[in-house]
Amino acid sequence: MKENTLITPLSTVHGIGPVFAERLERLGLKTVKDLLYYFPFRYQDFSNIKSIAGLSSNEVATVHGVIEKISISKTFYKKLLVITARVADESGSIEVVWFNQRHLLTQLKEGISINIAGIVKMQGKKLQFQSPEFEIISRDSYVPRHTGKLVPIYSETKGITSKGIRFVMEKVLPLASSLPEFLPQEILNKNSFPTLSDALEHIHRPASLTEAEEAQKRFAFQDLFLLQLIKTKEKYHLAQKPAHALPYTPEQIKKYFSYLPFECTPGQKKALYDILEDISKSHATHRLLQGDVGSGKTVVAAMAALVVASHQKQAVFMAPTEVLAQQHYHTFTSFFEEFSHGVALLTSNHTTVFFGKELERDISKKELLTHIASGKIKIVIGTHSVIQKNVAFDDVGLLVIDEQHRFGVHQRAALLSRTQTHHPHLLSMSATPIPRTLSLTLLGDLELSIINELPKNRKPIDTRIVPALHRQQAYAFIHQQAKTGRQVYVVCPRIASLDPEQKLTPRQLLQLDVKNVEEEYKKLSKTVFKDLRVGMLHGQMKSDEKQKMMSGFKNGTIDVLVSTSVIEVGVDVPNATIMMIEGSEYFGLSQLYQFRGRVGRGEHQSYCFLFTESRSKITMERLKALIKAKNGFELAEMDLKFRGPGQFLGTEQTGIPDLAMKAMQNPHMVKNVYESVQSLLKQDPELKKYPYLAEYLKLFEQKIHLE
Ligand code: ADP
Ligand code: MG
Numbered sequence: 001m002k003e004n005t006l007i008t009p010l011s012t013v014h015g016i017g018p019v020f021a022e023r024l025e026r027l028g029l030k031t032v033k034d035l036l037y038y039f040p041f042r043y044q045d046f047s048n049i050k051s052i053a054g055l056s057s058n059e060v061a062t063v064h065g066v067i068e069k070i071s072i073s074k075t076f077y078k079k080l081l082v083i084t085a086r087v088a089d090e091s092g093s094i095e096v097v098w099f100n101q102r103h104l105l106t107q108l109k110e111g112i113s114i115n116i117a118g119i120v121k122m123q124g125k126k127l128q129f130q131s132p133e134f135e136i137i138s139r140d141s142y143v144p145r146h147t148g149k150l151v152p153i154y155s156e157t158k159g160i161t162s163k164g165i166r167f168v169m170e171k172v173l174p175l176a177s178s179l180p181e182f183l184p185q186e187i188l189n190k191n192s193f194p195t196l197s198d199a200l201e202h203i204h205r206p207a208s209l210t211e212a213e214e215a216q217k218r219f220a221f222q223d224l225f226l227l228q229l230i231k232t233k234e235k236y237h238l239a240q241k242p243a244h245a246l247p248y249t250p251e252q253i254k255k256y257f258s259y260l261p262f263e264c265t266p267g268q269k270k271a272l273y274d275i276l277e278d279i280s281k282s283h284a285t286h287r288l289l290q291g292d293v294g295s296g297k298t299v300v301a302a303m304a305a306l307v308v309a310s311h312q313k314q315a316v317f318m319a320p321t322e323v324l325a326q327q328h329y330h331t332f333t334s335f336f337e338e339f340s341h342g343v344a345l346l347t348s349n350h351t352t353v354f355f356g357k358e359l360e361r362d363i364s365k366k367e368l369l370t371h372i373a374s375g376k377i378k379i380v381i382g383t384h385s386v387i388q389k390n391v392a393f394d395d396v397g398l399l400v401i402d403e404q405h406r407f408g409v410h411q412r413a414a415l416l417s418r419t420q421t422h423h424p425h426l427l428s429m430s431a432t433p434i435p436r437t438l439s440l441t442l443l444g445d446l447e448l449s450i451i452n453e454l455p456k457n458r459k460p461i462d463t464r465i466v467p468a469l470h471r472q473q474a475y476a477f478i479h480q481q482a483k484t485g486r487q488v489y490v491v492c493p494r495i496a497s498l499d500p501e502q503k504l505t506p507r508q509l510l511q512l513d514v515k516n517v518e519e520e521y522k523k524l525s526k527t528v529f530k531d532l533r534v535g536m537l538h539g540q541m542k543s544d545e546k547q548k549m550m551s552g553f554k555n556g557t558i559d560v561l562v563s564t565s566v567i568e569v570g571v572d573v574p575n576a577t578i579m580m581i582e583g584s585e586y587f588g589l590s591q592l593y594q595f596r597g598r599v600g601r602g603e604h605q606s607y608c609f610l611f612t613e614s615r616s617k618i619t620m621e622r623l624k625a626l627i628k629a630k631n632g633f634e635l636a637e638m639d640l641k642f643r644g645p646g647q648f649l650g651t652e653q654t655g656i657p658d659l660a661m662k663a664m665q666n667p668h669m670v671k672n673v674y675e676s677v678q679s680l681l682k683q684d685p686e687l688k689k690y691p692y693l694a695e696y697l698k699l700f701e702q703k704i705h706l707e
Helices: 002-007 018-026 032-036 102-106 162-176 185-191 196-204 209-240 250-259 266-279 297-310 322-335 365-374 409-419 436-443 468-483 506-510 517-528 543-554 589-596 617-628 632-649 658-663 667-683 691-703
Strands: 042-045 060-074 081-088 093-099 113-123 126-130 133-136 150-153 286-291 314-318 343-346 351-354 360-362 379-382 396-402 425-430 447-451 462-467 487-491 534-537 560-563 576-581 607-612
Touching (some): 002 032, 081 102, 093 113, 150 162, 162 196, 209 436, 209 667, 250 297, 266 286, 266 297, 266 425, 286 297, 297 314, 322 351, 322 543, 351 365, 436 632, 436 667, 468 487, 468 576, 468 607, 517 534, 534 543, 617 632, 632 658
Parallel strands (some): 286 425, 314 379, 396 425, 487 560, 487 576
Antiparallel strands (some): 042 150, 060 113, 081 093, 113 126, 113 133, 343 351
């Protein structure tokens, strides 16, 4: 019964009717647990209980009295309905007014006993409560919940007030007392945390602010603890799974290096050896390779894949888009053109095989799948297509997932290993750095390699903010650059213009002027750059059209490419030297950083123009951060500071509770959690002694989406 209490639907709780249950559901609150964990975002201190005669102006207080007289009137100008009550205690009386709340008349009657709580204002020469909280005291034994104490304030929604939530909370809080503690006793002792049931009581009905804060601390700890436990257990379980040990020899690696037309950076080499160490282990490993756009992650992964193939095992590369999959395939086959053990490109539109430079051909999907299943193909590069059910592998030794934040990494790996005795080693790659402050919590102690430098030949990109006033000047400069043979990206926040005839949400109304691909394409191709070849690219175009555009840009038959953020990840065109971003304030800093990484890849000086019509100071500061930051990590830290972890990660997307979001930035808390998780898993990796913790962890996991 006890654990079940948590998942009891609110509609079945005594005292919560179906109407209320439905409104709660709109807040996302379905079970007892959901409601118990719906924490107040602040507390209103109404604990200052006064006699009416003792009140003074601008004081927040609660008084207890009787309604002597009640009347309604309308204000002359605005036709507001005013309810005026005279409330008296033994010491005196005071006027109380409410505006436009006719429904209160059903409750407020002469002669009833009432608490009034709020700020006292001087109105003319008399004191007055204006639209205060009130609470009818129906009998002497009644314990007030909205007045006379610290009152929790919850965020409200249509149909539910803070008062309403306090009301239903009263119904579920008694259930909390039967909830078993799930945190290990040592942790409670060490940190002097209240027990779960006390903490729930204290956060919703605190006797003092200190009590509420202590409860908050426990819950923040608890969430970080569960988060990190999930991550650390994942790693632990992966380490239990058998994998192929795929060792390398130094000669072999030297040979691979010699195929490259450039010298790898120290960061690339370090990352490569980290990965090679991983795959030489006989248990499954998972590493995250983080490196700025253009830092050369692909070639590092490609060399690891060669080692895998040299052991007659398969390596699978999964990229988030068709364009990227093709690019990886080309990188691979152009650097390692001697490689004859079979490389395939597999996307929904392309099936190509390569057995060395002379032996490259398009192939039917059916034939390709048989070659993959038989192991004749050692390296498979593709999109999601590579993990569809109909793709069977011979034996996968390494799975590389590019831009890992777009995938559920472990689920994907599980898909691949469904028919294998050995689990593949996992390598995820990402150009979106996770700030150090958040990394321990979000990644646990996942193995991490960082490429923190760009190849030597890269010149810093000249980045400028372009206000409306300087638009023409910027156009002229860009035009002149394009005339000398360089290429230009133009990124817009939207695909099409909004139709002002249609009913728009307030948010859309604000975005009516936001630049869009279709209009900019028209304008640039017909007027501003009419003597240049202008192309357009966005996510709603057909896949082969996109393909044509992208390859046109790649081989130089298009000078200016107007697009949405689809070009965000990974596209590599060294001759493109100008990144022009419209409405740059609509993009996150990390995203802007990614855009900028599209240029500065060749020998020519590159430029990034951040167009903005906004004059807000914060916008300017954010954009300036992009100019200042030395690398993606520094920028991610700044972005985090500007937006806070909630916005930075998107609370909605991750499901991480607010308290935990805040706590993630507290290094002491994070360290404390880390040590607690490590010591717990050391003594009891399966949580056998902590069944309630295991239970909680499961519930928690269902709510969180980290990958
Ligand atoms: P990302 O890390 O963004 O995925 P890529 O792997 O796409 O970067 O590499 C970007 C470009 O840099 C590619 O054209 C690649 O061939 C080139 N490159 C990679 N490493 C080096 C290096 N050490 N020196 C010069 N160019 C490199
Ligand atoms: Mg890449």
